Amino acid sequence: MVSSTATPPRPAVTAARGSTARTGLFAIPEMRWAAAAIALFALGLTAKLTGGPAWLWWALLLACYLVGGWEPGLEGLKALRDKTLDVDLLMVAAALGAAAIGQVVDGALLIVIFATSGALEALATTRTEDSVRGLLTLAPETATRLTDDGEQTVAAADLAVGDVILVRPGDRIAADGRVVDGASEVDQATITGEPLPIDKATGDEVFAGTLNGTGALLVRVERRAADSVVARIAALVEEAGRTKARTQLFIEKIEQRYSIGMVVATLAVFTVPLILGAALRDSLLRAMTFMIVASPCAVVLATMPPLLAAIATAGRHGVLVKSAVVMEQLGATTVVAFDKTGTLTRGTPELVAIQPLPGSAVTEEQVLRLAAAVEHPSEHPLAAAIVRAARQRGLVFPAVRDFTAYPGRGVSGLVDGSLVRVSSPAVLADGDPRAAAAPAGHDAVKPPPSTAADIVAMTQSRGHTAVVVLRDDEPVAVLGFTDQVRPEAADTVAALTASTGGAPVLLTGDNHATADRLARQLGIGAVRAGLLPHDKVTAVRELAADGSRVTMVGDGINDAPALAAAHVGIAMGGAGSDLTVQTADAIVVRDELTTIPTVIALSRRARRVVLANLAIAAGFLGVLVLWDLIGHLPLPLGVLGHEGSTVIVGLNGLRLLRSSAWRRAHEQATGRR
Numbered sequence: 001m002v003s004s005t006a007t008p009p010r011p012a013v014t015a016a017r018g019s020t021a022r023t024g025l026f027a028i029p030e031m032r033w034a035a036a037a038i039a040l041f042a043l044g045l046t047a048k049l050t051g052g053p054a055w056l057w058w059a060l061l062l063a064c065y066l067v068g069g070w071e072p073g074l075e076g077l078k079a080l081r082d083k084t085l086d087v088d089l090l091m092v093a094a095a096l097g098a099a100a101i102g103q104v105v106d107g108a109l110l111i112v113i114f115a116t117s118g119a120l121e122a123l124a125t126t127r128t129e130d131s132v133r134g135l136l137t138l139a140p141e142t143a144t145r146l147t148d149d150g151e152q153t154v155a156a157a158d159l160a161v162g163d164v165i166l167v168r169p170g171d172r173i174a175a176d177g178r179v180v181d182g183a184s185e186v187d188q189a190t191i192t193g194e195p196l197p198i199d200k201a202t203g204d205e206v207f208a209g210t211l212n213g214t215g216a217l218l219v220r221v222e223r224r225a226a227d228s229v230v231a232r233i234a235a236l237v238e239e240a241g242r243t244k245a246r247t248q249l250f251i252e253k254i255e256q257r258y259s260i261g262m263v264v265a266t267l268a269v270f271t272v273p274l275i276l277g278a279a280l281r282d283s284l285l286r287a288m289t290f291m292i293v294a295s296p297c298a299v300v301l302a303t304m305p306p307l308l309a310a311i312a313t314a315g316r317h318g319v320l321v322k323s324a325v326v327m328e329q330l331g332a333t334t335v336v337a338f339d340k341t342g343t344l345t346r347g348t349p350e351l352v353a354i355q356p357l358p359g360s361a362v363t364e365e366q367v368l369r370l371a372a373a374v375e376h377p378s379e380h381p382l383a384a385a386i387v388r389a390a391r392q393r394g395l396v397f398p399a400v401r402d403f404t405a406y407p408g409r410g411v412s413g414l415v416d417g418s419l420v421r422v423s424s425p426a427v428l429a430d431g432d433p434r435a436a437a438a439p440a441g442h443d444a445v446k447p448p449p450s451t452a453a454d455i456v457a458m459t460q461s462r463g464h465t466a467v468v469v470l471r472d473d474e475p476v477a478v479l480g481f482t483d484q485v486r487p488e489a490a491d492t493v494a495a496l497t498a499s500t501g502g503a504p505v506l507l508t509g510d511n512h513a514t515a516d517r518l519a520r521q522l523g524i525g526a527v528r529a530g531l532l533p534h535d536k537v538t539a540v541r542e543l544a545a546d547g548s549r550v551t552m553v554g555d556g557i558n559d560a561p562a563l564a565a566a567h568v569g570i571a572m573g574g575a576g577s578d579l580t581v582q583t584a585d586a587i588v589v590r591d592e593l594t595t596i597p598t599v600i601a602l603s604r605r606a607r608r609v610v611l612a613n614l615a616i617a618a619g620f621l622g623v624l625v626l627w628d629l630i631g632h633l634p635l636p637l638g639v640l641g642h643e644g645s646t647v648i649v650g651l652n653g654l655r656l657l658r659s660s661a662w663r664r665a666h667e668q669a670t671g672r673r
Helices: 029-049 054-081 087-100 104-138 229-244 250-275 280-294 297-316 324-330 340-344 364-375 381-392 450-461 489-500 512-522 533-544 557-565 578-583 595-630 635-657 659-670
Strands: 142-147 150-155 164-167 177-182 184-187 198-200 217-221 319-321 335-338 345-356 401-406 410-415 418-423 465-471 474-485 505-507 550-554 568-572 586-588
Touching (some): 280 595, 297 319, 297 324, 319 595, 324 595, 335 533, 340 512, 345 364, 474 512, 557 568, 586 595, 595 635, 595 659
Parallel strands (some): 335 505, 335 550
Antiparallel strands (some): 177 217, 345 474, 401 410, 410 418
């Protein structure tokens, strides 16, 4: 949208419950006004082209002016009151001037373009606000607080620092705090992005909105609801969004001076001939002709069609770019920052290693069969990975009896008459309190051979998650799990390194060892690991501090603030959260990483076409204005030249709609033909 009217601050999103998000398109006033303006324009143009009475199509088109132009006109007048002049008011004035000299259709078309652009901007803003509001619902509305009188159900917003709450299996945690009793595994991917649930026991920190696993926890509250990590994520998204809303298209950066100059020149063209004795009608006609030929229609269209065509082409190939501003900025990218889990990796654990212990007398398939049997009833992500791997090998595993889950430690059950346990490596530590709960009727875990600990250490040194399999309390094997790297990740990193002149950066909430290993594997330069959402925002701002143009790519709720803080935020849409998708400026709909360097290359092509169009438009505008000032430019010829330049730059921009545009951008990005 070509408008310099400052974007008003968005309404603050509070943690209050019960607010109803605006979901329908026509619940947004700007969408209703734009739809009405388009309908009136279509009816008026149809009536004119089909030979309808002049009063009818004039009335319809003037109604289009009123419906679509009152809001930008009002905003322009408000800006004028603040002693600024913007293109909103200028374009409304040009539209009215066109109507005054009989070019009512041209003026109505300008009104429709402006009304539609404003509606799309309002839609994007509203959806982002609704998504931020939805983020706050991650934390439950109520909590079970423990008092001297027993359990008490209270509003989560009423919890005070120091309160102790009970978190039952499968519940979301209501407040940031620390575990004072119990053990469980907690899925905190929404906050840290870690792909696997994290074992929690006494003394460990937990976050509001994260999902408890199979154990019960007693948590002492350490932050009020308004200060929780999830609430701060919402605040960070809003703050960064307001900052980025001030970004403008290139043409908007010069509109203030151009607007003032055009108004002054139009007044001069009208008044100077009058002072010198010219007729009022002739002076008015010359001034209106000047306003038409000098209006920035061709300049606006020089910018928009190439960018919109590039947006359409990207959309056909699985990348949704939300605005022309974003498409323009993508081409300026100098640094790309990636999240890890769900972005460069698939976000789900896979079994990648089965290592039987020496002397255990079991094969890999026997280990997998036993582990799959005992894990089949479990809902843990690692259990799903084990069962999936067994089925992929065509293994048939028996039913388990006496299945028992030990929160934060693993599971056990009787398989073929033997006690089988799949446990965390803590089970190997002699005297470890987390390994102390063996099923009734069985001895505690015997001290394992040193090779078991060695294999666990070796597995973890490779960046894998290690799990121990025991049969009748004897360790028999170690399983290794990892989050699988997307097969196209290495090529994408290489293409971005070549096109931006520097290797991408990895920003992740995962641990340093895993992050460093992935970075070495893919050729990523800098790594920042163990980051919470606000840390990622800080990292993005530090990257931009030296003048770099940062594009951030992520998929989780924890990435949303960083996506909003970056110059361009790109969400992986296949697994991306609602908030991430709404906050991002572009969405990779099909989860194909290779489209990211391609869309950046396409943006650069669009920018080159924009510059060429601006040169064409400026040439036409200069000739027509000089002709009108120095000689006598007939109005029909002025309109023809003005509209002709508009058509030329429009057609030139639409070249990017061709299917070859994406192919050439891909070749440029990857160096492949």
